[in-house]
Amino acid sequence: MTNPFTELLAEKGALLADGATGTNLFNMGLMSGDAPELWNTDEPKKIIALYKGAVDAGSDLFLTNSFGANASRLKLHDAAKRAHELSRVAAEIGREVADTAGRKVIVAGSVGPTGEIMEPVGSLSHALAVEMFHETAEGLKAGGADIGWLETISAPEEYRAAAEGFALAGLDWVGTMSFDTAGRTMMGLTSEGMVEMVHDLDNAPLAFGANCGTGASDLLRTILGMAAKEEGRLPLVAKGNAGIPKYVDGHIHYDGTPELMADYAVMARNCGASVIGGCCGTMPSHLEKMREALDTRPKGSAPELDEIVAALGPFSSAGDGTGDDQAPERRSRRGRRRG
Template structure:
């Protein structure tokens, strides 16, 4: 398998991934309750504009409009028989935008969770999950996607099923978890344990990390744990643009371009190799992130106190390696005094 991420990392050092798909599509006319994936067929020019805007804002990696592209998600919109078509179209549109750029742009096929619980908590078997993900990834590969970008995952077995599907189809893959529950994923995975989820599979991931979750401070805390556990890994961080807040009937994210620029600096200092934005991250935010990335000289690794001081308070108490290390140090000091 060709690894386009390592090739571009060798040239640039750190890569900028794109921003929010859903948030920006809502601003471009997507209606509440509508499946974004259907726009690949009904409004391809809108999706093309989305990708072009991210590229113009400085993205090195763009994610296809296919997050909910498994048959389990598409059945909610009576489109479960259009998996290959919609995913292929998603990749083709992204590839068109990438081909127009004056620099290398990696097209990553977005693969989100099925929305189903796997056995024994739910009815979906592991083998059925692999089949569903393979069906989606086949479409993404047919459309030209270079990488399967498995994202916003909570369950280790679902990550593993998607990874196995990518290997079966013949695409390199990355995966990211959403650490939104007291510093863990909803299914209990710790950031430091993200690296080992696909151990034993025929092909290893070409990147792992975190996306979405709560806010920028929380995802940076997860990043510290992931890079502390395996400093040599290609670690991805794609955080939300601040915290969602209701303004009347609208949800807006609190992060300013200035905050997201500082998030990029802290992410670089914390060891991330791929940095992007998730929910709420607009084209203006991404442009500020690009400028910050290009101008930043890597500094000392921050601690949680520095992150909170610069980005804002943690929304979740982290169940993190950093906190565990501090607890061990405190216990050692107590022992040494006794």
């Protein structure tokens, strides 16, 4: 079976995804602690501007403003019953932007973590997690999303529940995890472990990979680990942050320049990723340089680790979480927001 995403990837060989959601919306006036998803109905013109910023910069696909559109997260804003509605509207706005772009652009329905810890470590049951992911996926599908896009997941149990939710909705999907703890996800999964998990799913994604985490260097090291284990069976996704977060005048600022992100995009492709975008801190100005670099620089061989460090900066940990590295202690924390 084909899908607009797989068709466009086959046509172009590599796709440029979008950048940050949160960073761009904060620049439009979103306040810390507010639910961005409520802007789908309250500030639709700003969501159109968010999507168009990526499309106009050259992105082949963009993610909808629905990262936290699940009952668990929305209950914090007295909007738990609006998960389907807000997901649907996020995709409807995206469909309108994509259909008037003048070229093929993929609408990817963003699905973030529930914000709860799943059993047996936490209290969220598998059945309830599947139900929440199913509801969000149904909304995205009703709004016209081409695919679902799971992102910033830490627990394999939650990844599996989302896969079931997408299956129930009949929505093809892509899924990334965040490797932010010494080369592993917060819940201890390695890049190799993710490859094994993905191929063990009854409803496998169309592509998978890593997003967010720490810096771009760490993310590329993770992609290299996946590529070595994956051996080209499914496309890989790299969506790294625009540098390292720093506090400047009371706000989080990412120090990655557009030029650095252009180098990152080319290196991500060389590492084995065929869907490349940015996460936190990535603005349209970054995407423009990434587009130019992917279009004008030839694909090369996979970089050595010291080449990644020289181009993008040091790793945050000595190891990538595999081999003899010790798994980090599991921590209880509500999943953070993308971008």
